[in-house]
Amino acid sequence: FMDVTIDGLQDAEAQDLLTKLKSRLYATSHDILSLHRVELRKGSIDPKCREHIQYLDSICQQFVSQMKVRIEAAVCHSETGRxxxxxxxxxxxxxxxxxxxxxxxxxxxxxxxxxxxxxxxxxxxxxxxxxxxxxxxxxxxxxxxxxxxxxxxxxxxxxxxxxxxxxxxxxxxxxxxxxxxxxxxxxxxxxxxxxxxxxxxxxxxxxxxxxxxxxxxxxxxxxxxxxxxxxxxxxxxxxxxxxxxxxxxxxxxxxxxxxxxxxxxxxxxxxxxxxxxxxxxxxxxxxxxxxxxxxxxNCLSQEEGEHIIESYLRACQRTLTQEQKDAVLQSFEETRCPLHLRLILCAAKCWTSFIPRTALSLGASMEEVMSQRLQNLEEKHGKELVGGALGYIVLAR
Incomplete structure (x- = not known):
């Protein structure tokens, strides 16, 4: 992907910032980086192009091999320590x-x-x-x-x-x-x-x-x-x-x-x-x-819920608008359960002040909140990746 301006031209400022970022990363972490060079087509990767297919395969194989090495090293260290x-x-x-x-x-x-x-x-x-x-x-x-x-x-x-x-x-x-x-x-x-x-x-x-x-x-x-x-x-x-x-x-x-x-x-x-x-x-x-x-x-009282909200947001250095806070309390009132409130706050700390009320990720129960969070992950990263990652976590337990 490339940043473009509103008229469709390449964003020179964004490209300059990206180039500087890459330079800093390579200067500080060149010993653990593997550079790949590929010529883009119309500013992006074309999965049908042979060179691009080889590039994607190389990236995936490199990721898998490096993850295997790190996992094995972590397991060996853990077993040695324990x-x-x-x-x-x-x-x-x-x-x-x-x-x-x-x-x-x-x-x-x-x-x-x-x-x-x-x-x-x-x-x-x-x-x-x-x-x-x-x-x-x-x-x-x-x-x-x-x-x-x-x-x-x-x-x-x-x-x-x-x-x-x-x-x-x-x-x-x-x-x-x-x-x-x-x-x-x-x-x-x-x-x-x-x-x-x-x-x-x-x-x-x-x-x-x-x-x-x-x-x-x-x-x-x-x-x-x-x-x-x-x-x-x-x-x-x-x-x-x-x-x-x-x-x-x-x-x-x-x-x-x-x-x-x-x-x-x-x-x-x-x-x-x-x-x-x-x-x-x-x-x-x-x-x-x-x-x-x-x-x-027992269940928390409304006053305890409000205190938890304030304490949690203060610890995260975040805040909510009054409308957002009312929405959180309204959802919390359905169960008055600490875990339910904690799940809502985990999502709320990522809200912006201008996000509309209809777009807030809320749920009337712990199950609903978790379902919405998983659905949001699937929309952001793809169902196949999220499903595979969660499957590995379940197998690891």
């Missing part, structure tokens, strides 16, 4: 330590990032932190955060972790696992418990028994419970956070929560979240004796 080992094998303990440290680091960083997106919820946040702080010195039940999908349970949990760490001892051991991080690959409860046990043992100076890597499910559960008691008796402070229990695999009837202790020892905090409509939540209600340990994440 040193992922199969539990139950005869690998050395230090290899397992490296693996669990890397896993713990990833989940902790994810939690720190997600906590930044929490606006409002101060009242619920304060109630949860107060309940955990008051139960520190006594035996207590796990703290359960529940709600419908998209209500912000994960972000709220991360914010609780951030707040409660300031209240608890500075040396408190944090163990956090996002069980839906690899959705739809549901995690095995044995894998989750083993990684937690190893992280706690490493952090608290406890020695995991040899059976930890080859024991049965019942032996693992016994070690997990005994480990919590040992940490409590030593006077160490431990915070275990498990997000989205409904995402656990069905192996060992994990959703029945037989593995989850209903009586948590002093100095140990167990904070979990789940969907209110899930089997895990139904079993949790049967497992715990009181309702004081349950905290529901």
């Amino acid at each position: 040193r992922r080992k199969i539990w139950g094998s005869m690998e050395q303990e230090e290899d397992l330590s490296d693996w669990v440290v890397e896993e713990a680091w990833q989940h902790t960083n994810m939690g720190a990032e997600l906590s930044k997106g929490v606006y409002g919820r101060e009242g619920l946040l304060g109630k949860i932190c107060l309940a955990m702080w008051e139960s520190t010195a006594t035996r207590h039940e796990p703290v359960v955060v529940h709600g419908a999908a998209g209500m912000g349970k994960t972000s709220l949990l991360c914010k609780v972790v951030q707040e409660i760490q300031d209240v608890l001892e500075s040396k408190a051991v944090l163990v956090i696992r996002f069980l839906d991080a690899q959705h739809p690959q549901r995690p095995d409860i044995d894998h989750v418990l083993r990684s937690i046990c190893l992280q706690v043992c490493l952090a608290c100076g406890l020695s995991p028994p040899p059976l930890l890597t080859a024991g049965t499910h019942l032996e693992l559960l016994l070690f997990f419970r005994n480990m919590l008691e040992d940490v409590s008796q030593r006077g160490d402070t431990l915070l275990i956070v498990l997000d989205s229990l409904e995402q656990l695999a069905d192996k060992h009837h994990a959703h029945k929560l037989l593995w989850l202790p209903a009586d948590v020892p002093p100095n140990v905090h167990l904070l979990v979240s789940m969907d209110t409509t899930s089997e895990a939540f139904a079993n949790m209600r049967l497992k715990l004796d009181t309702v004081q340990s349950f905290f529901e994440v």
Whole structure:
């Protein structure tokens, strides 16, 4: 493509700027650039021209080969850093330590990032932190955060972790696992418990028994419970956070929560979240004796929605016209769901002030907003490219 003036002539100013841009890019990045020279026909590429066909083939082959090299390099680097080992094998303990440290680091960083997106919820946040702080010195039940999908349970949990760490001892051991991080690959409860046990043992100076890597499910559960008691008796402070229990695999009837202790020892905090409509939540209600340990994440109020809009736009250094803001609030009122509002704002931050009301990408639900965004991508980049890219993402999960 070439920029032309209103009368159809080549835009000399735009061409001069393009030439200068190419020169700067080549001067600073010539070692990673591959130059291609081709003579245009009537200012554009003609897919029927033999030379142009060869040029397009060369570009595509070069892109594919370079992407393969970069992906392979990234995978090798990732595998070297993580040193992922199969539990139950005869690998050395230090290899397992490296693996669990890397896993713990990833989940902790994810939690720190997600906590930044929490606006409002101060009242619920304060109630949860107060309940955990008051139960520190006594035996207590796990703290359960529940709600419908998209209500912000994960972000709220991360914010609780951030707040409660300031209240608890500075040396408190944090163990956090996002069980839906690899959705739809549901995690095995044995894998989750083993990684937690190893992280706690490493952090608290406890020695995991040899059976930890080859024991049965019942032996693992016994070690997990005994480990919590040992940490409590030593006077160490431990915070275990498990997000989205409904995402656990069905192996060992994990959703029945037989593995989850209903009586948590002093100095140990167990904070979990789940969907209110899930089997895990139904079993949790049967497992715990009181309702004081349950905290529901409800819909946002209109005032909270307005506060989120202002905070989000301020962080993005963007603003909306009053008409646009009213349109966002009107769409948000349909669900009052944080995720729905976040999806709308992701699209709204790209709006211009002069865009007409009829052209605003809005939807009455999360599904509608996502459908519109995918449709816009297809219109901009082509259905084949978008469909192929999304297909690769699904396969990669």
